[in-house]
């Protein structure tokens with residue numbers, strides 16, 4: 001099993017999204033001997049915002065690309081390769097101003113690539129990153145899964161839509177919500193998120209075993 005672990009909180013070891021996502025990754029490793037993890041921390045090692053050469057180069061067909069186009073796309077190509085190599089993608093995302101941290105948005109800008117992760121035809125856009133499982137761990141100060149703030153959640157719908165657009169539709173979500181509402185709220189949010197995380201890992205492990213049996 002190849003796992004791609006994308007984390008994006010600037011809070012490192014203090015981060016709730018990192019803590020729960022790390023638990024999922026560690027648990028998957030413990031249950032799958034030989035699992036291989038690629039960790040991409042876009043907060044610690046930020047990706048550049050896209051520039052003019054990238055914006056034009058991404059639209060040029062491979063056979064027509066100049067050296068400058070290839071150079072502008074090199075990092076993006078490496079990130080896309082990382083994505084295709086993964087069976088399971090675990091993404092840890094804090095909510096920043098109702099959406100994703102800009103560091104994670106930059107990752108999205110690098111991996112949504114015409115000709116690599118999406119194909120356009122007369123039928124419209126088709127996502128090419130199929131057969132993957134994604135687990136998204138969201139941490140928020142407030143509560144957005146229900147109640148009056150629901151309409152302000154541009155984090156989960158956006159990430160689901162962007163991943164779905166490139167073909168990643170098998171998505172599980174864990175929310176660590178209400179962490180700004182006091183110590184008891186934090187404990188409760190973590191307890192609930194960790195129970196959800198453990199259940200998701202059990203499901204993934206069963207699915208992988210089924211896939212191995214089917215392939216044998």
Ligand SMILES: Cc1cc2nc3c(=O)[nH]c(=O)nc-3n(C[C@H](O)[C@H](O)[C@H](O)COP(=O)(O)O)c2cc1C
Pocket residue numbers: 009010011014015016017018093094095096097098099139140141142143179
């Ligand atoms: C710049 C910034 C913006 C934030 N914006 C929101 C927000 O819009 N809504 C919210 O509920 N919490 C917001 N928070 C609180 C974080 O979502 C909360 O601290 C969460 O735990 C962050 O995830 P992490 O623990 O993985 O870093 C914000 C925090 C920061 C640092």
